[in-house]
Amino acid sequence: QEGLEKTRSGFLDKISKTLVGKDKVDDEVLDDLEEVLITSDVGVKTTLEVIRRIEERVARDKYVSSSELQNILREEITDLLIENEPGRPAEFDADLSNKPHVIMVVGVNGVGKTTTIGKLSHMYKEAGKNVMLGAGDTFRAGAVEQLKIWSERAGVTLIQQGQGADPAAVAFDTVASAKSKGADVVLVDTAGRLHNRKALMSELGKIKRVMGKVVEGAPHEVLLVLDASTGQNAMQQAKAFTEVVDVTGLALTKLDGTAKGGIVIGISHEMSVPVKYIGVGEKIEDLQVFERAGFVNALFS
Numbered sequence: 122q123e124g125l126e127k128t129r130s131g132f133l134d135k136i137s138k139t140l141v142g143k144d145k146v147d148d149e150v151l152d153d154l155e156e157v158l159i160t161s162d163v164g165v166k167t168t169l170e171v172i173r174r175i176e177e178r179v180a181r182d183k184y185v186s187s188s189e190l191q192n193i194l195r196e197e198i199t200d201l202l203i204e205n206e207p208g209r210p211a212e213f214d215a216d217l218s219n220k221p222h223v224i225m226v227v228g229v230n231g232v233g234k235t236t237t238i239g240k241l242s243h244m245y246k247e248a249g250k251n252v253m254l255g256a257g258d259t260f261r262a263g264a265v266e267q268l269k270i271w272s273e274r275a276g277v278t279l280i281q282q283g284q285g286a287d288p289a290a291v292a293f294d295t296v297a298s299a300k301s302k303g304a305d306v307v308l309v310d311t312a313g314r315l316h317n318r319k320a321l322m323s324e325l326g327k328i329k330r331v332m333g334k335v336v337e338g339a340p341h342e343v344l345l346v347l348d349a350s351t352g353q354n355a356m357q358q359a360k361a362f363t364e365v366v367d368v369t370g371l372a373l374t375k376l377d378g379t380a381k382g383g384i385v386i387g388i389s390h391e392m393s394v395p396v397k398y399i400g401v402g403e404k405i406e407d408l409q410v411f412e413r414a415g416f417v418n419a420l421f422s
């Protein structure tokens with residue numbers, strides 16, 4: 122996967138440095154590795170798990186050379202990452218027997234939520250799908266306008282009611298309109314007021330319920346957008362959101378601008394939620410479907 126140059130150099134260079142002048146994995150190497158993982162934002166819990174697994178291998182095989190360490194690390198990181206359902210969403214063959222496929226997008230302001238919705242619209246459209254957007258962030262000034270710009274860029278229809286409207290009403294309208302027009306995919310934006318969890322929980326709950334009334338099983342996906350460059354802050358947001366709504370997938374943005382892409386590994390493992398997309402730039406095509414093998418290859422090549 123491209124766009125991960127910074128993450129790769131941050132990660133691999135630091136690991137290589139811990140191994141300079143070492144021919145075998147000992148306590149000192151493991152201590153250094155632990156520090157590299159923590160400073161790459163893998164997260165304490167996941168770091169300790171990785172170290173524990175390597176210690177186990179060292180204990181079992183007695184002698185592990187430092188050149189083998191990279192392979193072991195690669196295997197363990199692959200194992201910790203959750204694989205997306207095969208064939209989905211990579212080929213965009215979402216189950217359309219029950220159209221539209223509804224994706225509710227959540228996340229706090231500034232993480233790249235609007236941009237990600239724009240990029241996803243483009244991606245689905247390029248895959249030949251008929252896409253409709255719902256401007257459900259009626260709280261933040263400018264959110265609807267910004268989404269409108271992205272909808273025009275992607276060439277998809279936006280359903281809006283303006284600032285201050287009831288977000289559940291917008292969601293209802295969007296899904297109902299998509300259903301009647303035979304649209305394939307619906308993306309609904311939502312407000313991310315994390316400082317008021319009770320209000321957020323009730324708002325997101327209501328949006329979910331009304332969608333489910335129009336299309337059985339909707340929303341089919343609750344996608345949480347997180348800014349990977351904020352490291353442990355993103356981890357905190359992930360925890361907070363998973364407490365208020367059933368998050369089914371993650372989109373990690375701004376991975377092009379950070380050397381701390383370790384967050385991808387930690388967050389997937391700690392939240393038990395798969396990373397589905399990664400954002401690697403500001404342009405409409407700078408979104409990639411997350412692939413476990415591709416990501417690990419990019420880290421270690």
Ligand code: GDP
Nearest residue numbers: 230231232233234235236374375400401402403
């Ligand atoms: P929102 O408030 O969550 O809707 O955030 P926006 O979508 O408006 O994005 C906030 C800023 O982050 C904008 O300047 C975007 O161009 C930028 N941005 C979003 N995704 C990415 C990404 O993957 N890489 C980079 N470098 N910038 C991004």
